[in-house]
């Protein structure tokens with residue numbers, strides 16, 4: 513009697529399990545997706561449905577509590593109820609990283625596009641990469657960051673959680689994050705990953721995806737991945753640029769870079785650095801006088817080199833790689849500073 517009961521329960525359990533699995537991946541539910549439903553799916557989930565390999569940091573579904581805690585750690589440096597220690601005395605992640613999409617079309621993540629889109633939507637113009645879609649990248653601390661951090665970047669090159677940890681300690685000059693904190697930030701990043709609607713797909717491409725969902729389709733995977741970059745490239749620029757006499761700067765662009773970039777950290781009362789800008793002529797004439805000097809106070813030099821960080825000791829200024837501020841934009845900034853110092 514007892515064994516029969518157990519047997520029946522087991523069969524029942526098995527049936528339920530099989531049914532729920534069938535439900536998850538059955539082609540009928542997926543192919544009956546409306547375009548709107550498809551548009552709101554995360555790119556990661558769609559890739560998995562096409563049998564792409566899961567990334568190391570794969571999270572099937574974000575946990576709402578972890579997302580909230582991750583949000584608080586990123587925006588305030590600690591939980592809102594202050595039950596944990598601040599990650600960094602000097603910074604919060606949002607001092608250097610935006611949380612929104614920074615370009616209109618994700619397949620064109622250039623400094624020019626970032627500036628155009630940034631002016632339109634008044635987005636801070638920052639030296640580090642946005643967290644929006646960071647979950648969808650496959651490599652971190654790319655390119656010239658090796659020159660700055662050396663072998664420290666190696667474990668971060670293919671593992672997002674290691675990249676978060678390196679930045680907590682090195683870039684934000686803080687303490688190592690605990691496992692639950694790392695997990696919370698990862699869940700938060702999962703909540704702001706790319707959605708299908710972010711990819712600027714044509715109606716035909718959307719149909720093509722629908723047609724292949726639930727099957728192994730390397731071609732569809734390739735098409736989707738051609739719509740965004742899997743890395744944030746970084747090239748460090750020359751700190752001693754020479755500006756030819758016929759160079760022309762766009763003062764409007766320079767104003768945006770100054771106000772949404774430099775002032776993001778240097779504005780009076782922000783307390784990120786003791787070197788505060790008043791955005792009045794005093795600051796501008798100071799910066800103008802230093803332009804030609806090869807020192808920390810010369811704008812081209814500081815933009816390209818930043819200041820030196822000794823881990824955990826004090827705040828520092830991160831440099832802008834060419835991908836985050838290109839040469840013309842630096843010239844625009846210099847022209848703006850000159851125009852205001854008169």
Ligand code: HEC
Pocket residue numbers: 585586599603604605606607608609639640641642646649651652653654657672675676679680683684697743744746828830831
């Ligand atoms: C003072 C500036 C600063 C602060 C504060 C900061 N970061 Fe960063 N972070 C950087 C820079 C610069 C990079 C270099 C690579 C990039 O973003 O493109 C970086 C890179 C990263 C990367 C890898 C991005 C990539 O595409 O290579 C992650 C992940 C990251 N930071 C997480 C965090 C987290 C989490 C916090 C808050 C706990 C934080 N960062 C705080 C400046 C900062």
Ligand code: HEC
Pocket residue numbers: 607608638639769770773774775776777778784785786787808809810811814815819820827828829830
């Ligand atoms: C992410 C925050 C951040 C941004 C953005 C930023 N700075 Fe800084 N900056 C700092 C910090 C912090 C210091 C202080 C560094 C130190 O004490 O070593 C600093 C220092 C400086 C200095 C003095 C250098 C020195 O040796 O103390 C200059 C000049 C400067 N910044 C100019 C700029 C300009 C121009 C921009 C805009 C293109 C800019 N900063 C954008 C954080 C920032």
